Structure formats: C-alpha cells, structure tokens
Amino acid sequence: EVQLVESGGGLIQPGGSLRLSCAASGFTVSSNYMSWVRQAPGKGLEWVSVIYSGGSTYYADSVKGRFTISRDNSKNTLYLQMNSLRAEDTAVYYCASDSSGSPLGYFDYWGQGTLVTVSS
C-alpha cells in the first residue's frame, strides 16, 4: 500500500527556516516524480516544487531561490527546505507522488499534509 507521511510543520517567525519531510512507503521515491503542493487557509491548491526521477528540480516563482526540494533515497524520503519564510507561505503543505512516468503527469498519491504557520 502506498503511503506518504509528512512531518516538520509548525510555527515559525518570518525570516526563519523549516525543513519538511515526507516519508514514503509502498514505492520508491526516486522512481516517481515527487511534488510539494500547498494550500493556504481557506484557499485553493498551489503547486510549489517538483523533483524528477532523474533528479531535475523545478520551483514555482513564488518560492524560487528560497525553497529547495530534495530526496534521500536511502531513507525513501522527500524533503522541502524552506528559508526566508514569509507570512504568505502559511499553508498546509502536501507531498504528492506522480507514478505516471511522465513529467506532465498527475498526482495519484497524496500525504495528509503538514501545517506551516509563519507569524511573529
């Protein structure tokens, strides 16, 4: 059974840093396209970043230069390092897996999300 479990969220002051983790089971993180998607309170879904199976990484303009996506194959875990956090980064962060094998694929598995609150 495929499972994604996020952790690492919490309350952080503006300008601070946080690292989110997404532990995967039932499949290999390095074999899928893995994304982070966020949802601000009461708002819609916003794609944040993707890491391809080959290792290429891409980011939304809103987080480029501040966030870094990575994975640890030995731990089968996806990460999102978030620096220079702003109030507008407050959201539930979901990790999502794309097993389609295509870089233009779909998110067929999602974690339960972890809440990041940026506030002083």
Add this chain to the structure above:
Amino acid sequence: SYVLTQPPSVSVAPGQTARITCGGNNIGSKSVHWYQQKPGQAPVLVVYDDSDRPSGIPERFSGSNSGNTATLTISRVEAGDEADYYCQVWDSSSDPSGVFGGGTKLTVL
C-alpha cells in the same frame, strides 16, 4: 504564466448532472487532471489525462477536453460528491510548472 479559470461554485440537485469547467488558452493541447477535496482531507485524483479514471473512482465521473475548455462531468450526483474540485495541468512553456485552477465548490442541493 498559464492560467486556469474555474467557476467558484456549482449547485445541482441529487440525481442530476454536474458540469465543472476549466478554462485555459488552448487547454485542449494539454493533459488535464481533476481532483476532489473534501473538508479537512487531502485531494483525491478523480480524472487524469482528460478522461481516464483511476481505479476505485465511480463511472459517474468523466472528463472531456477541447479547445479552450476542459470539463469534469459528474452524473447522478450524490450527497457524498459535495466537495471542492480542482483542475490541473503542467505548463512547459519555460521551466515545467504545475498549475491548478482556483477550484469549484460543488453544492448538492
């Protein structure tokens, strides 16, 4: 950047058909995916690649995509279908970027 436009809300009586649209420039040339999200829950994929259904999704859910509009159709709507629905594509005009529509709240009357 690529923009997807959805109506904020759609209302339908039980047993009727709901149609949720997703507009985008020449969206017919892209693969469109649809997600259902109920309050407090993670999104669930209900239609992928315009019109395919993941296993476990009822046949009542179907999709189409042509020109500048993609449509998610839910036939014989049930109370349990009440949720937010999001369309999604990838914009590859420069670096790949995921794009979601603003979401549509489906209300079952």
